[in-house]
Amino acid sequence: MTHDELRSLVEIKKDDLLNLCSDIIRIPSVNPPGDTDEMVQFICDYLKSHNIEYEIASGDGKTKNILARLGKKGGRVLILNGHCDVVPVGNLDRWDFDPFCGDIKDGKILVADPASYDRSSMEWDLSIILNEASTHAGAGGPFWIIG
Numbered sequence: 001m002t003h004d005e006l007r008s009l010v011e012i013k014k015d016d017l018l019n020l021c022s023d024i025i026r027i028p029s030v031n032p033p034g035d036t037d038e039m040v041q042f043i044c045d046y047l048k049s050h051n052i053e054y055e056i057a058s059g060d061g062k063t064k065n066i067l068a069r070l071g072k073k074g075g076r077v078l079i080l081n082g083h084c085d086v087v088p089v090g091n092l093d094r095w096d097f098d099p100f101c102g103d104i105k106d107g108k109i110l111v112a113d114p115a116s117y118d119r120s121s122m123e124w125d126l127s128i129i130l131n132e133a134s135t136h137a138g139a140g141g142p143f144w145i146i147g
Contacts, residue, residue, distance in 0.1 A: 018104050020046070025102035025111060031085035039084040040064045 001009075010017065029039040040056065047054045047068050054068035064084070089099045097103070103110045 014107070018107065018109060021109055022102035022104050025109065026100055028100065029085045030088050032088070034063070034085055036064060036084040040066060043084070 024039070024042065027039045027042055029036045043066055044054060044056065047066070052068050052070060054066055057065045057067055066084075089095065092098075097110055101110060
């Protein structure tokens with residue numbers, strides 16, 4: 001898949017992707033305490049509903065990682081590495097919005113970034129989130145998601 005094809009696919013699926021991101025933002029996964037069971041279950045249910053093979057790995061029996069693979073063997077590989085937890089948001093009175101609302105407005109998601117209150121006041125267009133992956137994605141190889 002070329003970059004242009006990827007961008008076209010994202011545009012076609014934009015509403016679905018925005019709703020998926022919004023649903024994920026709404027799932028409580030603050031660390032500490034680090035309970036990501038609901039988040040992991042949501043992601044696994046999503047992968048299963050799209051016939052994407054996955055497995056759950058845990059080195060310590062508590063922290064769970066999801067390993068999923070798309071595509072065929074051979075070719076170039078893109079690995080995405082993420083996490084299922086978020087940092088505490090602190091005093092909610094300091095926020096102009098509920099940081100876990102996941103609201104979508106004019107095709108953009110209102111997101112919380114407690115590490116940067118400046119960035120948290122922005123509405124993020126899906127293209128901003130996907131730009132880094134799309135500019136460095138290799139075509140033709142398997143696509144790994146590790147979270």
